Amino acid sequence: MSEATAAPGTAELDPFDAERVVGAEGLLGTFNAAGILSAADVHAALRIGRLTGATDELAVLGAAFAVRAPRFGHVFAAIRQLADTVVDEDGRVVELPAETWPDPDEWIAAVAGSPLVGADGPLHIEDDRLYLDRYWRNEQAVADAIVGRVGSGGSAVELSADGGRALDTLLSANVEQNAAAHAALRTGLSVIAGGPGTGKTSTVARMVGVALAHARVDGSPVRIAIGAFTGKAAARLGEAIRQAAEAIDPALAADGTVDVDGALAITPTTLHRLLGSMGSRTRFRHHAGNPLPFDLVIVDEVSMVSLSMLARLLEAMRPDATLVLVGDPDQLAAVEAGTVLGDIMAAADGTPLAEQVTTLQTNYRSDKGISTFAQLIRAGDVDGALAAMVRNPADPTAQAVSLVVPDRPGSWPHGTGTLAGVRGLLEPQVREAMRLGVSGDAEEALRTTMSAQVLCAHRRGVDGVTVWNAAVEGWAMDVPSYQRPEWYAGRPVMVSRNDYDLGVFNGDVGVAVETDGRLRVIIDGRDGAPIERRRLGSVQTVHAMTIHKSQGSEFDDVVVVLPTDPSPIVTRELLYTAVTRARRSVTVVATEDAVRRAISRPVTRASALPDRLRRALG
Numbered sequence: 001m002s003e004a005t006a007a008p009g010t011a012e013l014d015p016f017d018a019e020r021v022v023g024a025e026g027l028l029g030t031f032n033a034a035g036i037l038s039a040a041d042v043h044a045a046l047r048i049g050r051l052t053g054a055t056d057e058l059a060v061l062g063a064a065f066a067v068r069a070p071r072f073g074h075v076f077a078a079i080r081q082l083a084d085t086v087v088d089e090d091g092r093v094v095e096l097p098a099e100t101w102p103d104p105d106e107w108i109a110a111v112a113g114s115p116l117v118g119a120d121g122p123l124h125i126e127d128d129r130l131y132l133d134r135y136w137r138n139e140q141a142v143a144d145a146i147v148g149r150v151g152s153g154g155s156a157v158e159l160s161a162d163g164g165r166a167l168d169t170l171l172s173a174n175v176e177q178n179a180a181a182h183a184a185l186r187t188g189l190s191v192i193a194g195g196p197g198t199g200k201t202s203t204v205a206r207m208v209g210v211a212l213a214h215a216r217v218d219g220s221p222v223r224i225a226i227g228a229f230t231g232k233a234a235a236r237l238g239e240a241i242r243q244a245a246e247a248i249d250p251a252l253a254a255d256g257t258v259d260v261d262g263a264l265a266i267t268p269t270t271l272h273r274l275l276g277s278m279g280s281r282t283r284f285r286h287h288a289g290n291p292l293p294f295d296l297v298i299v300d301e302v303s304m305v306s307l308s309m310l311a312r313l314l315e316a317m318r319p320d321a322t323l324v325l326v327g328d329p330d331q332l333a334a335v336e337a338g339t340v341l342g343d344i345m346a347a348a349d350g351t352p353l354a355e356q357v358t359t360l361q362t363n364y365r366s367d368k369g370i371s372t373f374a375q376l377i378r379a380g381d382v383d384g385a386l387a388a389m390v391r392n393p394a395d396p397t398a399q400a401v402s403l404v405v406p407d408r409p410g411s412w413p414h415g416t417g418t419l420a421g422v423r424g425l426l427e428p429q430v431r432e433a434m435r436l437g438v439s440g441d442a443e444e445a446l447r448t449t450m451s452a453q454v455l456c457a458h459r460r461g462v463d464g465v466t467v468w469n470a471a472v473e474g475w476a477m478d479v480p481s482y483q484r485p486e487w488y489a490g491r492p493v494m495v496s497r498n499d500y501d502l503g504v505f506n507g508d509v510g511v512a513v514e515t516d517g518r519l520r521v522i523i524d525g526r527d528g529a530p531i532e533r534r535r536l537g538s539v540q541t542v543h544a545m546t547i548h549k550s551q552g553s554e555f556d557d558v559v560v561v562l563p564t565d566p567s568p569i570v571t572r573e574l575l576y577t578a579v580t581r582a583r584r585s586v587t588v589v590a591t592e593d594a595v596r597r598a599i600s601r602p603v604t605r606a607s608a609l610p611d612r613l614r615r616a617l618g
């Protein structure tokens with residue numbers, strides 16, 4: 001497993017670097033100076049050592065690596081693999097002389113024999129996997145809960161024969177969707193996996209409608225909750241479920257096949273709110289001692305859910321309540337440690353869990369060329385993906401997938417030469433949004449703004465969001481940057497803070513429109529009047545946004561900008577996520593090398609969840 005396979009670096013931190021711990025001695029000092037252990041890792045390890053009385057140098061070094069692991073998304077530090085895989089804070093592989101690394105057997109023995117591990121110790125070691133104890137507990141708890149829900153075991157939800165027939169009627173057009181819905185209402189845990197537009201949300205909406213009409217728990221109607229990781233995802237899911245529910249043949253609602261009104265009455269919420277957030281990321285009102293009242297809990301965008309969060313959710317569910325996990329395992333993983341959706345899918349291969357995992361394959365939404373391209377990325381087929389891209393087209397929207405190689409890679413995007421086509425795509429759209437913004441046509445301005453989007457891997461640098469925002473603004477306004485107003489009609493903005501009173505969430509996108517001589521903002525997916533811009537608090541211009549922020553959104557035409565220089569965050573999952581945001585066309589602005597590097601670099605995270613599940617179920 002590797003954290004990233006970037007170009008090797010031999011960097012040693014500057015002696016005055018803020019990450020350099022003055023007085024860190026021995027191996028801690030060496031790994032700190034090499035940029036592998038941060039100051040926080042070193043201080044935490046020294047503190048853990050003091051509190052437990054651990055004095056052995058290798059044991060304390062182990063504590064530092066255990067603390068470090070989750071920052072890179074790993075659930076534990078794999079001692080035997082560290083020397084070959086570890087990267088510095090910038091993601092570069094660090095070449096240390098082999099003798100710098102402790103002998104793995106001695107290292108494992110030192111940790112195992114120290115007061116760091118044991119009943120109340122802060123660390124846990126299993127083979128060569130060195131965990132912070134709470135991550136080990138989380139992994140164990142998730143594995144146990146999943147194992148308990150395999151087979152028909154666990155689920156108290158009973159679907160009547162009429163309900164089974166109702167699912168068949170509603171989902172007959174797609175065998176996988178039908179199988180997914182049946183599995184979800186038959187077992188205590190199921191996974192509905194699939195790329196964008198494969199009908200996950202419509203399947204959930206239909207399944208919920210049928211469950212409300214025909215499923216019982218102890219003779220009573222089922223109580224259902226729908227959760228998502230972010231507020232924005234929850235709001236979008238609500239809208240998508242409404243559309244899917246309204247698309248159901250009214251005759252089927254009238255004859256009681258499906259309870260459409262009941263489905264519409266369920267408002268999706270964030271997992272934090274569902275669990276009863278008490279202001280901390282780890283403590284919630286609902287837990288094993290005070291379980292959630294629901295019989296069926298459906299969680300969307302599970303790729304974003306961390307191991308800890310899934311552990312808290314499973315802990316808070318009654319053992320006989322049913323959990324349905326919905327998501328795309330190929331998307332970017334959670335910001336925090338763990339990759340639970342991918343892990344469960346991996347464990348299903350060849351175990352009874354496979355009965356409960358359904359992958360939806362048919363994409364009903366985006367252009368065939370885009371979904372084929374996304375599959376090539378997913379499969380790591382670099383040559384196939386490069387061959388599928390049309391080079392430097394004059395009109396990128398006329399192609400499903402194109403590659404624009406800038407004439408001067410790594411410099412300001414002037415919109416000339418090969419980039420003229422990209423400018424030709426974006427400039428008219430921005431000007432049109434401005435015209436509509438001035439005329440006060442909020443809906444059209446929003447639709448126009450949302451039709452094309454630049455997605456960057458980075459925020460900073462010439463290939464980043466800030467520069468691309470300025471470049472696109474420059475194309476649309478014939479004035480130098482210092483004369484451009486911050487606010488203007490047609491300015492697309494992204495909200496950067498949740499505001500539950502206003503009903504806007506971090507990541508929501510909107511556009512400024514002029515009404516009654518004032519600029520107000522209309523937010524995508526939010527009903528109600530435009531919002532006074534001052535009430536919105538923190539917003540950013542969003543001609544360009546990061547790929548991370550684009551998760552869960554879709555646009556007709558997407559321009560994906562990859563940095564020219566190698567970057568550890570540019571991975572296969574990042575490119576896949578960007579590409580799958582597009583419905584009509586994807587234009588990648590990058591060198592061939594950058595595309596090659598991205599597709600060749602899958603993210604791998606240290607996790608033993610698949611192993612645990614396979615051992616228990618195999």
Ligand SMILES: Nc1ncnc2c1ncn2[C@@H]1O[C@H](COP(=O)(O)OP(=O)(O)OP(=O)(O)O)[C@@H](O)[C@H]1O
Pocket residue numbers: 173174177194195196197198199200201202203240244247364365
């Ligand atoms: N079996 C089907 N036959 C025809 N159209 C379908 C079918 N299933 C879904 N669709 C349509 O495909 C589109 C995408 O469906 P949906 O939004 O449910 O997908 P999704 O997997 O949830 O996508 P995303 O993850 O991007 O939100 C919708 O317009 C939906 O009506």
